[in-house]
Amino acid sequence: MTSAANPQLETERLILRGPSPDDVAPMFEFFKSDHSLFYGGPMTEAEAWRKLTLYAGQWTLCGYGLFSIYRKAxxxxxxxxxxxxxxxxxxxxxxxLVVGPEFEGQGLAREACQTVLSHLFKELGWTSVVSYIDTGNIRSQKLAERLGASLDQNAVVPLENCIAYRHRPQSGEGQ
Known part of the structure; x- marks a missing residue:
């Protein structure tokens, strides 16, 4: 089920939708792995449950949130x-976040992020959004730059060891 508060977005290779029970097992695997280091992990199943319910609940409370990304194939x-x-x-x-290394290096995260950013700027009218990225997370820093974001030295960064990248609409997007 999709709604204005929980839309579904699609690309050629991906379906993006609000969190659902289908996400629990893959997210538990992600959060208990070392791959989740930059997202507060590894963590216990109880901690992963709290994190996932936080992601899901934000949709209800704010009308936006993290989309779950599924490969159509x-x-x-x-x-x-x-x-x-x-x-x-x-x-x-x-x-x-990407749940495992088998999904890296294929442009899937970039494709999903570009789609979400376009939604935020065109559909929701946002004029900018920040990404807080750990100074050690070089892959995410490079992705932010490929998405057109630039370092924002003036952003308030609420997380230790992080820097801020600022995303703005591309030419004509969301204006």
């Missing part, structure tokens, strides 16, 4: 991407 969960806005963040953060 086999309906494998690739990861999540979208605005994340806990109460202690000064603004929403454009966040993304």
């Amino acid at each position: 086999d309906m494998a969960m690739v990861g999540m991407a979208g605005p994340y806005h806990p109460i202690d963040f000064p603004e929403p953060e454009m966040s993304w």
Whole structure:
């Protein structure tokens, strides 16, 4: 089921939709792995459950949130991407994660993030969004740059060891 508060987006290779029970097993695997290091992991199943319910609940409370990303070819969960806005963040953060290395290096995260950013700027009218990226997470820094984001030295960064990248609409997008 999709709605204005929980839209479904599609690309040639991906389906992006709000969190559902189908996401629990792949997200538990992600959060208990070392691959989740930059997202607070590895963590216990109870901690992963709290994190996933936070992601799902944000859709209800804010009307936006992280989309679950599925590859159309086999309906494998690739990861999540979208605005994340806990109460202690000064603004929403454009966040993304890939659940495992088998989904890296194929442009899937970039495709999903471009689709979400376009949705935020064109459909929701956002004029910018920040990504807080750990200084050690070079892959995410490079992805932010490929998405057209630039370092924002003036952004308030609520997370230790992170820098801020600012995304803005591309020419004509969301204007």
